[in-house]
Amino acid sequence: MTVTRLIIGAVLTLAAGAACAADFKTVGAAPAVLYDAPSTKGHKLFIVPRGAPLEIVLAYGEWVKVRDASGDTAWTPLRGLSAKRNVVIRAANTKVRSTEDETATVVFIADKGVLLELVEPGANGWTRVRHRDGLTGYVRSSEIWGL
Known part of the structure; x- marks a missing residue:
């Protein structure tokens, strides 16, 4: 009986998390x-x-x-x-880097309000994005809105 309750509880918790996404x-x-x-x-x-x-x-x-x-x-x-996904930069002078690393080379700098195409959703706090000029790179997920 307790195992069944645990399974039901886990399923409900996962469903609630998905509903909040x-x-x-x-x-x-x-x-x-x-x-x-x-x-x-x-x-x-x-x-x-x-x-x-x-x-x-x-x-x-x-x-x-x-x-x-x-x-x-x-x-x-x-x-x-x-259904296409874009994100918007939250702060001025946001650095878009070549890899998911704070010390990686800066590919370009985006100003507040710049729209970028979402290429790959955030992993480890980073999101891969593409500028309309074709440049791609990684930005901290906390520095964009639209995820």
């Missing part, structure tokens, strides 16, 4: 209009540029409630978002 999408080919309600009749709050990462907070039919890098939440149609 963040789901990110990227604004598609056209800028996204964000509304205060899940309807085009709602008040327009923001326009988010193409390529910007948004965290999915809640889904409601064909609409999703999203959070942007500044923490603001609003609604937008799901069809305007892409």
Whole structure:
């Protein structure tokens, strides 16, 4: 009986952790209009540029409630978002390095707000990214938003 309870407890714990995992999408080919309600009749709050990462907070039919890098939440149609993953730099003069090491060669320096393509999700505190110019490298996961 105790083993069964342990197994059930472990399964529930894993399910709860998966439910808390963040789901990110990227604004598609056209800028996204964000509304205060899940309807085009709602008040327009923001326009988010193409390529910007948004965290999915809640889904409601064909609409999703999203959070942007500044923490603001609003609604937008799901069809305007892409599964492609981008991240945004959080601080000025962020160093993107050749390997997952603080002493590695700096490939390029990205300023706050720069969008980078997510190549490989974070491992050991580092994330592999690609600049639109084609340069790739590793950045500390804590220095980007969109994971």
